[in-house]
Amino acid sequence: MKIIRASIIGFGSVGQGVAQVLLQKKEEIQKKGFDLKVVAVADSRSAAIDEKGLDLEKVLKSKKENGRVGSETLSGLEVIRNVEHEVVIETTPTDIETGGVGLDNMLTAFEKGMDVVTSNKGPLALKYGELAEAAQKNNAKFRFEATVGGAMPAINLIRDTIAGNSIISIEGILNGTCNYILTRMMEEHASYEQMLAESQELGIAETDPTYDVEGIDAACKLVILANYVFGMKATYHDVDVKGITSITPEALSLAQSEGYVIKQIGEVKDGCIQTSPRLVPESHPLAVGGTLNVVSVQTDLAGTVTSTGRGAGSIETASAILSDLISIYRED
Amino acid sequence: MKIIRASIIGFGSVGQGVAQVLLQKKEEIQKKGFDLKVVAVADSRSAAIDEKGLDLEKVLKSKKENGRVGSETLSGLEVIRNVEHEVVIETTPTDIETGGVGLDNMLTAFEKGMDVVTSNKGPLALKYGELAEAAQKNNAKFRFEATVGGAMPAINLIRDTIAGNSIISIEGILNGTCNYILTRMMEEHASYEQMLAESQELGIAETDPTYDVEGIDAACKLVILANYVFGMKATYHDVDVKGITSITPEALSLAQSEGYVIKQIGEVKDGCIQTSPRLVPESHPLAVGGTLNVVSVQTDLAGTVTSTGRGAGSIETASAILSDLISIYRED
Numbered sequence: 174m175k176i177i178r179a180s181i182i183g184f185g186s187v188g189q190g191v192a193q194v195l196l197q198k199k200e201e202i203q204k205k206g207f208d209l210k211v212v213a214v215a216d217s218r219s220a221a222i223d224e225k226g227l228d229l230e231k232v233l234k235s236k237k238e239n240g241r242v243g244s245e246t247l248s249g250l251e252v253i254r255n256v257e258h259e260v261v262i263e264t265t266p267t268d269i270e271t272g273g274v275g276l277d278n279m280l281t282a283f284e285k286g287m288d289v290v291t292s293n294k295g296p297l298a299l300k301y302g303e304l305a306e307a308a309q310k311n312n313a314k315f316r317f318e319a320t321v322g323g324a325m326p327a328i329n330l331i332r333d334t335i336a337g338n339s340i341i342s343i344e345g346i347l348n349g350t351c352n353y354i355l356t357r358m359m360e361e362h363a364s365y366e367q368m369l370a371e372s373q374e375l376g377i378a379e380t381d382p383t384y385d386v387e388g389i390d391a392a393c394k395l396v397i398l399a400n401y402v403f404g405m406k407a408t409y410h411d412v413d414v415k416g417i418t419s420i421t422p423e424a425l426s427l428a429q430s431e432g433y434v435i436k437q438i439g440e441v442k443d444g445c446i447q448t449s450p451r452l453v454p455e456s457h458p459l460a461v462g463g464t465l466n467v468v469s470v471q472t473d474l475a476g477t478v479t480s481t482g483r484g485a486g487s488i489e490t491a492s493a494i495l496s497d498l499i500s501i502y503r504e505d
Numbered sequence: 506m507k508i509i510r511a512s513i514i515g516f517g518s519v520g521q522g523v524a525q526v527l528l529q530k531k532e533e534i535q536k537k538g539f540d541l542k543v544v545a546v547a548d549s550r551s552a553a554i555d556e557k558g559l560d561l562e563k564v565l566k567s568k569k570e571n572g573r574v575g576s577e578t579l580s581g582l583e584v585i586r587n588v589e590h591e592v593v594i595e596t597t598p599t600d601i602e603t604g605g606v607g608l609d610n611m612l613t614a615f616e617k618g619m620d621v622v623t624s625n626k627g628p629l630a631l632k633y634g635e636l637a638e639a640a641q642k643n644n645a646k647f648r649f650e651a652t653v654g655g656a657m658p659a660i661n662l663i664r665d666t667i668a669g670n671s672i673i674s675i676e677g678i679l680n681g682t683c684n685y686i687l688t689r690m691m692e693e694h695a696s697y698e699q700m701l702a703e704s705q706e707l708g709i710a711e712t713d714p715t716y717d718v719e720g721i722d723a724a725c726k727l728v729i730l731a732n733y734v735f736g737m738k739a740t741y742h743d744v745d746v747k748g749i750t751s752i753t754p755e756a757l758s759l760a761q762s763e764g765y766v767i768k769q770i771g772e773v774k775d776g777c778i779q780t781s782p783r784l785v786p787e788s789h790p791l792a793v794g795g796t797l798n799v800v801s802v803q804t805d806l807a808g809t810v811t812s813t814g815r816g817a818g819s820i821e822t823a824s825a826i827l828s829d830l831i832s833i834y835r836e837d
Contacts, residue, residue, distance in 0.1 A: 325810070334666055335828055337533055337827040458793050461789075475656035480658070480811065480812045491806065495669040496669050500665060
């Protein structure tokens with residue numbers, strides 16, 4: 174059986190999720206005609222390397238007990254440069270201002286002709302064109318389903334499932350925290366502040382919720398879709414963003430009395446990218462509740478195709494990474 | 506560029522839709538790294554054959570003007586047996602009692618090592634196991650996204666987009682006619698008979714609506730999902746079917762007053778296949794209106810993933826066939 178050697182660069186919640194999923198899905202992967210051997214894992218201060226394949230249970234245990242994956246002091250970038258393998262699973266923390274270490278990691282991998290599968294939005298929201306070009310030039314595969322809404326199918330839905338269609342526009346709910354807060358405000362006739370506090374207590378919103386509630390996270394995902402699907406050269410600064418902080422329970426009640434809900438909808442259409450609160454009919458496929466994400470793609474042949482799923486979570490994000498890995502290497 | 510020779514066997518509305526789509530998408534297909542050359546088209550009484558590639562506009566015109574695709578008298582089966590090509594696009598009318606000519610066409614194609622892409626539910630609802638085995642034995646590809654809900658992603662969503670996930674259960678609305686009638690009954694507080702008449706006038710329901718409203722069409726699609734996803738050996742006789750003919754506008758109003766809608770939901774779970782009217786919360790992803798189809802897949806890693814789209818229409822069905830063709834032969 175074909176053996177694919179991989180590294181996991183970045184070992185926070187998503188990287189650890191990937192390790193757990195790869196342990197759990199060893200047989201499932203082999204059924205697709207290949208074996209995935211993780212030869213290196215790097216976090217921000219250490220690395221574990223074994224060219225015969227790491228014991229991922231040990232690496233997970235070391236991370237949990239010692240806060241580091243191993244005894245090596247190589248950085249992720251050095252692992253990519255010096256350890257022989259075929260695919261980099263890039264799961265370092267996202268940095269939407271500079272692209273962070275992720276950007277260098279990906280570019281270096283492509284220069285070496287290695288494939289990259291990533292959940293890291295920052296580098297793609299800033300430099301998608303450069304990354305895609307580097308991948309193509311070096312005949313490397315580049316997959317990033319996990320960057321747009323975790324386990325909700327978006328990128329590969331467009332690439333594979335409805336392949337051959339021309340895409341006219343894309344709209345959707347691309348941030349689960351905003352969706353949760355708006356859904357709960359409507360259910361409880363409560364204020365934004367009350368439901369933000371609830372979602373912080375539940376761990377759905379961060380202590381500093383700006384990134385989510387001001388629409389920045391959704392803007393990054395829209396930029397990735399815009400650049401991938403329409404070949405735009407946008408960054409998240411090009412997105413017209415309006416967040417949910419000024420929505421009132423009265424506005425939600427009024428909408429509801431007319432058969433509508435208010436949802437934070439992002440859209441890519443006619444070269445414009447925007448995200449803002451909008452009225453959506455209750456029976457519309459975009460009107461999903463809770464923390465769900467949803468994306469609706471308007472096409473020339475298939476009409477409108479909509480997909481809904483969990484937009485966050487370490488295992489959900491790892492699921493998208495697993496599907497990307499299978500899509501590159503499957504032999505069945 | 507790699508040239509793939511194809512036949513279109515069956516030239517009713519779907520077969521003609523495929524011809525139109527292939528004409529329209531010639532460049533799009535070439536961008537995926539191959540050229541698709543249709544060397545034969547067969548309807549129920551004639552065939553057109555050209556090993557250098559047929560002019561599909563001429564074939565469409567001939568069908569429209571003369572009711573036949575060409576002057577040859579070969580049957581579809583004879584075309585498959587005697588004309589050299591790589592892929593059979595099987596779009597003959599479905600026959601859920603015997604599998605019809607489609608079953609022979611597909612089995613013969615596989616015996617010759619040819620790939621098959623089809624929209625024809627009957628053969629799969631009756632003999633999926635036999636067909637899949639024949640394909641595998643002869644190292645042939647077998648794709649059938651178009652058999653389950655037209656352009657709504659289902660089969661390939663599970664195969665590709667969420668690959669690696671174990672599927673726990675599947676549920677969905679798999680018949681657009683039922684969905685239309687129930688949606689309109691609720692909107693208009695009208696009877697089943699009134700809305701059946703409306704949908705017949707609009708061409709949404711057939712003159713004899715039994716196949717749709719009694720749940721037989723949905724049952725066939727559920728069987729295909731059950732056999733493909735769970736390796737079951739079911740036929741449509743194994744489905745517990747309850748149609749929509751006894752739903753009253755009063756029941757719909759009562760549901761609505763409690764925040765629910767009534768939808769015809771099919772389900773595959775724990776080895777059981779059933780379809781029946783059910784209460785669904787208004788904000789649930791399955792609560793889509795009009796003629797839309799929707800399928801919700803419960804998985805181990807990704808949670809529940811839902812996809813919504815147009816379940817019928819010749820171009821929509823041809824879109825699914827196009828995506829299947831691209832998924833087999835793409836080089837990018």
